Amino acid sequence: LSYPGNSSNRHTLHSYCTMIHLLCTHQMLIEAKSLIQVVVSRKGKDSASDVFEAILETKGTQRSDFYVFSGLMIAYLESGFVRDAVQCFRLTKQHKIRVPFDTCRKVLEHLMEFRYFKLVWDFYKEVLECGYPASLYFFNILMQRFCKEGEMRLAQSVFDAITKWGLRPSVVSFNTLINGYIKLGDLDEGFRLKSAMHASGAQPDVYTYSILINGLCKEGKLDEANELFNEMLDNGLVPNGVTFTTLIHGHCKNEKVDLAMEIYKQMLSQGLSPDLITYNTLIYGLCKKGELKQVHDLIDEMIMNGLKPDKISYTTLIDGSCKEGDLEIALELRNKMIQESIRLDDVAYTALISCLCREGRASDAEKMLREMLSVGLKPDNGTYTMIINEFCKKRDSKTASKLLREMQRDGPLPGVVT
Incomplete structure (x- = not known):
């Protein structure tokens, strides 16, 4: 040996x-x-x-x-x-x-x-x-992994075999399979399984409803999502933060911000604390609608609840402020991000450069471009073109030509508009 x-x-x-x-x-x-x-x-x-x-x-x-x-x-x-x-x-x-x-x-x-x-x-x-x-726990683990990988035929085979081996599918079994189908956009199969749950004696729980509401929101079927939400309440189930955030996101995505704010208030009345995802979703919806005062009130509320704005919060608000022409607020937000060591991304820089160009501040726009390059971000064709256009308007062909040569040397390649 x-x-x-x-x-x-x-x-x-x-x-x-x-x-x-x-x-x-x-x-x-x-x-x-x-x-x-x-x-x-x-x-x-x-x-x-x-x-x-x-x-x-x-x-x-x-x-x-x-x-x-x-x-x-x-x-x-x-x-x-x-x-x-x-x-x-x-x-x-x-x-x-x-x-x-x-x-x-x-x-x-x-x-x-x-x-x-x-x-x-x-x-x-x-x-x-x-x-x-046979172990129901093991059946559920297999289904969960198959669903995660999009192997729904195998997941369905596992589910169908549960009863064959003398076991009964649990709420977790149904929810796992429903979630798999909803992720693939198969609402019909998700609702068929919800009906099968009732028939088997298993009662849909908060997670079941949250999955289905999320699926309906993704498809833009907000009226049906609201109906399902109300059905959930009628059945004595208390929505959790995920359920509320899902509905809020659905309404914001479909530009129904007023309804999103109503659900947010309902969430607060249930004693639930919105998380950063909920707040960022509302900030996005309100910025898209141009309701900047409401956004600032929401951020104050968020800070009072012990949450700090993150990169997404700031970037969304910078973009919204720039679109509304509020350059000074946008620049203040940029300074706050720098103070808090939060890196600006290409969305924030592009929004600021665009706003500076609209204000006729070509030199400041170029400085912002230099800052963007210094942190390793690459401006796109449109960003360079905006600044070049502004220098051309000011008859500063020297700086405009310098930027054009820079584009030709480092990319992106100038387009027809440039």
């Missing part, structure tokens, strides 16, 4: 397997594991059948099945030979040898990691057919 690489004392596969059995029988499991790893590394990929056969042939009267075959499967997994581990399991099944479920679980995890999704489900079915107890 001490000299596995010594050519004068080279062991055969069978001698290794005999030693593995002896070590396991004497509870020397760490040493047995090391020896199994040596065998797997030497035999390599696609060796499961040969190694398994050698282990069987050298078993004799030793009672070491439990450890050896489980250890062999894990050694193949740790070497990255996942299909060999699966082959080992199938061979144990043929020879009526039972390995711990924990070993099977590790195989499933590795198959997931390698994204062998169909093989994951096929392997789990094989495991169940060997008499291992």
Whole structure:
């Protein structure tokens, strides 16, 4: 054992397997594991059948099945030979040898990691057919992963198999599948499952309604989203922050900011504290509508509630202020961002440059361009063109030509308008 690489004392596969059995029988499991790893590394990929056969042939009267075959499967997994581990399991099944479920679980995890999704489900079915107890928790985990990867056919197969194995789908089972379909934009299937929930005796919860409301909002079906929200209230369910924020986002996206503000007030009346996402959504909606006073009131309220404006808050407000022609407020916000060590992005810089150009402040616009370049951001064709146009208006062809040459040298390439 001490000299596995010594050519004068080279062991055969069978001698290794005999030693593995002896070590396991004497509870020397760490040493047995090391020896199994040596065998797997030497035999390599696609060796499961040969190694398994050698282990069987050298078993004799030793009672070491439990450890050896489980250890062999894990050694193949740790070497990255996942299909060999699966082959080992199938061979144990043929020879009526039972390995711990924990070993099977590790195989499933590795198959997931390698994204062998169909093989994951096929392997789990094989495991169940060997008499291992079915677990609703495990069914839900598989569905959740399949849904996350957009593998809805497999997720549906897992869901359909729950009852086959004597279990009942839980609210979590339904919600997982509904969420998967809604993410892919399949509202019909989402609502079909909601009806199936009622039929099975499982009651939709806050999460169920939030998923479906989100799906309706994404499709712009706000009236139906509001109806579902009211149904949720009628059923005695208390919406959470996610539900309210989803509706607020839907209304802001569809330029129904007044309704979004009503829902926001309703949220406050329920004693819920809006988070930064909720506030930023409202800031975006109000800025788009040009309601800058309301935005500033909202930011004051947000600060009073212990939240600080972030990059999204500031950038949205700079863009909104610039579009409304309020350059001084926009520049103040830029200064606040710098003071708070929040980096401006290309949206903020482009908005400020555009506003400075509209005010005829070509030199300041160029300074802002230089600042933008100094932080590693690349202005686009439109940004350069705005500044060049402003210098041309002032008959400063020298600076305009310099900027044009800069574009030609560093990009972006000047367009027809430039």
